[in-house]
Amino acid sequence: MTRASVKYADFEGLREKAMALRREGLSRRQIRDRLSVHNNDLLNRLLEGGPAPDWTRRPDAGGGGLRARARELRLQGLTYDAIQVELGCSKSSISLWVRDLPKPERSRSAIEQARLAGRKRWDHELALRDTERQHTKAVAKKEIGDLTDRDLFLVGTALYWSEGSKDKPYDRRETVTFINSDPGVVEVYLAWLALLGCTQEQLRYRLMIHETADVEAATSYWADLVGIEASAFQKTTLKKHNPKTVRKNAGDDYRGCLIVRVSKGAELYRRIEGWWSGIAEQAQLRLR
Numbered sequence: 001m002t003r004a005s006v007k008y009a010d011f012e013g014l015r016e017k018a019m020a021l022r023r024e025g026l027s028r029r030q031i032r033d034r035l036s037v038h039n040n041d042l043l044n045r046l047l048e049g050g051p052a053p054d055w056t057r058r059p060d061a062g063g064g065g066l067r068a069r070a071r072e073l074r075l076q077g078l079t080y081d082a083i084q085v086e087l088g089c090s091k092s093s094i095s096l097w098v099r100d101l102p103k104p105e106r107s108r109s110a111i112e113q114a115r116l117a118g119r120k121r122w123d124h125e126l127a128l129r130d131t132e133r134q135h136t137k138a139v140a141k142k143e144i145g146d147l148t149d150r151d152l153f154l155v156g157t158a159l160y161w162s163e164g165s166k167d168k169p170y171d172r173r174e175t176v177t178f179i180n181s182d183p184g185v186v187e188v189y190l191a192w193l194a195l196l197g198c199t200q201e202q203l204r205y206r207l208m209i210h211e212t213a214d215v216e217a218a219t220s221y222w223a224d225l226v227g228i229e230a231s232a233f234q235k236t237t238l239k240k241h242n243p244k245t246v247r248k249n250a251g252d253d254y255r256g257c258l259i260v261r262v263s264k265g266a267e268l269y270r271r272i273e274g275w276w277s278g279i280a281e282q283a284q285l286r287l288r
Contacts, residue, residue, distance in 0.1 A: 011046075018046040029086035040085065047088075067097040077104035149195060154279065156192025159185065161276045167269065176265035176272065179208065181257045183225055189260065190226065200228070202263045208237040209256025218255040226258075 014035060021031045028043060037043050066087055073083045080091050087094075147155075163185070165177040180186055193203070205226060207219050215236055223230040237259075262268060 015046045018043075019050045022047055022050045027086050028088045029082070032085055043085070066093070070094050070097045071101060074098040074101050074104070079104065152188075152192055152195055153275075156189065156195070157272060157275045157279060159189055159192070160272055163189075164272075167273070174266040174269045176262035176269050177259065178261075179257050179259045181255070186222075186225065186258055186260070193260075193262065196268070198262055198268075202265075204234055204261045204263055205232065206234040206237060206259040206261070207256055208259055209239065210241065210254075211238040212241055213254055213256060215256075221255050222258045226260075 014037065017035060018031050018037075021034060026034065028047065031047070032038065032043055035046075037046065066089055070083050070087060070089070070093075073086055074094075078086070080094050083094050083098075084091055160176075160178060163178055163180050165173055165175055167174050178189055180189070190203075203226075205222065205228065207215070207222060209215055209218055215238075216230075219230045219233055219236070223233065
């Protein structure tokens with residue numbers, strides 16, 4: 001059977017169902033919804049020549065029955081298109097009958113409703129992910145347990161070698177200078193220095209921050225963290241503003257970076273480099 005004949009057969013079957021429903025007294029809209037026919041032209045063809053329900057017949061030239069029904073549907077919030085499908089009359093007639101009635105509030109479109117539903121589902125998914133994320137972090141935190149001196153010694157050595165200044169053959173710099181913007185990292189580093197015997201008197205602090213930031217507030221924050229007066233900080237290093245760069249670190253929690261230097265730290269630096277070499281060699285042995 002050709003595609004055209006299949007369509008014709010489907011049409012004839014639908015027409016028989018549509019006409020049967022019409023004889024039962026169903027409205028055009030009810031038939032459309034019952035048969036899932038959402039094309040008005042097709043619906044017109046299906047019902048062509050069919051009897052109209054008694055309640056839709058006009059008792060007079062003014063269309064009193066249809067007019068009353070149209071006004072009733074308009075008060076229920078239906079649009080002109082919806083009323084036309086329901087009653088089978090022209091939009092011009094509907095407009096004349098209901099123009100004195102208030103317009104129905106605009107409802108969300110199908111696309112808007114789908115977008116809103118999708119947003120709710122995504123928000124729910126994000127909430128579930130965040131709960132799972134926080135649970136994983138909490139479990140991992142408990143796995144650390146108590147931090148021994150040796151644990152802190154190894155962590156601090158690796159931390160310094162990642163974030164601290166290093167001596168180069170072309171740039172001799174045997175100084176212990178550390179810079180970071182993460183308060184937790186800074187606290188671990190200071191605990192490590194204390195473990196090594198460094199006193200507060202040996203430490204020098206300096207702020208490095210963007211010139212457009214609140215320098216005074218940032219200095220006060222870091223001073224409270226390390227336990228000294230803000231006046232004890234050395235001269236702040238200001239980073240120049242580049243108008244072509246879009247900064248992401250511009251929120252209220254932006255406090256720049258804290259620079260911590262150990263006074264007369266050449267000997268300590270050499271020991272740190274030796275400790276790191278020992279850690280690296282032991283890791284290499286594990287890989288063999």
